[in-house]
Amino acid sequence: MIRGLYTSAWSMIANSKKMDVITNNLANVNTAGYKKDTVVFESFPELLTKRINDSKNSSNIGSMELSSDVGEIYTYFTQGQLNQTNNRMDIAISDDNRGEKASPAFFAIGVLDPSDNNNIKEYYTKDGSFVLNSNNQLVTRDGNFVLGQNGPVTLEPGEFAVDDSGNIVQNGVVIDALRITQFSDATQLRKFRDNLIENSGSETSAFTGKVMQGFSEESNVNVIDEMVDMITVMRAYEANQKLLQSQDSLLEKAVNEVGVVR
Template sequence: MIRGLYTSAWSMLANDRKMDVITNNLANVNTAGYKKDTVVFESFPDLLTKRINDTKNSSNIGSMELSSDVGEIFTYFTQGQLNQTNNMLDLAIDDNGGANTSSPAFFTVGVVDPSDNSNLKEYYTKDGSFVLNSDNQLVTKDGNYVLGQSGPITLEPGQFSIDDMGNIVQDGAVVDTLRITQFSDPAMLRKFGDNMLENTGSETSDFTGSVLQGFSEGSNVNVISEMVDMITVMRAYEANQKVLQSHDSLLEKAVNEVGVVR
């Protein structure tokens, strides 16, 4: 009976965590370049049950399982819809028509290291809705530097163009080339914040996609699918809640009524 309380309560916690992930996906449905997350459940390992305080026999008496838990938060790197904006500061990466999800490519962003203002730490993003700062440098909406092969990209006032390989052309000359980073193992990427990712060990590969100027990649969140998952999680949570209430009622009867001498 006590085991049932733990099983139901832990399942409620796991479903609550999944609901948080679904809510975050829905909140970012209009965030450019956002990649949806999903919860992967895993079973608790079997617990070997032993006899205790039994001097005659200390053998095992069986095993038991205690429901499931959140194993990991998995990110889908499928390509979102490419929307034409005709804004020269909006860029998108076309991963071979969205077919290349096993080794996606990202814009490389430099974030100032708080411990050393002269050092930039590299992060990666699919959000190519860039702007120009007061120094005419290409930056993200949060003010982080968009990196080229020579570091932060500084432009001259006026029009510029970017070809499909990321070469930035201004006044007929190549100013710099976008630093596009393609990863061979996207499972090693972790969300950092501000719609950016950090690499925790994936090797890089040659860029095989193309850069599109005047386009923005939307999120890959499917609203209908997320709403269906939300309803499923709510029903699972309610079912475990009712089981927990039943166990609580049985325990109350066991404590207050069983063994009462009348």
């Protein structure tokens, strides 16, 4: 009975963690380039159950799982819908990124690292809603540098164009090229902060997609799917809650009534 209390309580904790992930997905449904997360549950190791006889012999009667927990947070790197904005500062990557063996491509972003004398550390993003800072450098809305082949992209005053390969053209001259990084193994990518991604071991491959100026990539969160998952998690949480309350009542009866001499 005590084991049942722990099983129900731990399942409630796991479902609470999944609800946090769903809530975060819904909060970022309008965040450009955001990639949805999902919780992967895993069971605790199975325990071998034995039947103990009156004699010294015992026999196996099967295995038993006590509960489940969050195994990992898996991120779907499938491409979101591309919307035409006609804003020259909006740039999107069309990599036709589908299926489980995805090879997503990202803009390379430079972030100042205070712990390393403000050296620039490279991260990646799908959010191409860029702006210009006071130094006419192309940056994200959080102020991080957009990296080109020559470092942070610095533009001359005036209009600029970006072709399908990511080359930046001003006054008919290619002044730089966006650093587009495509990864072979999306499972090695991890979310950082500010809608950024860090690479924890994936190899890069040649960019096979297309850069589109005047377009913005939406998040790949499906609101209906997230709401259905939210209802499912709530019901699972409530079921475990009721089980815990029932076991607590039975335990109370066992403590207070079993063995009472009347």
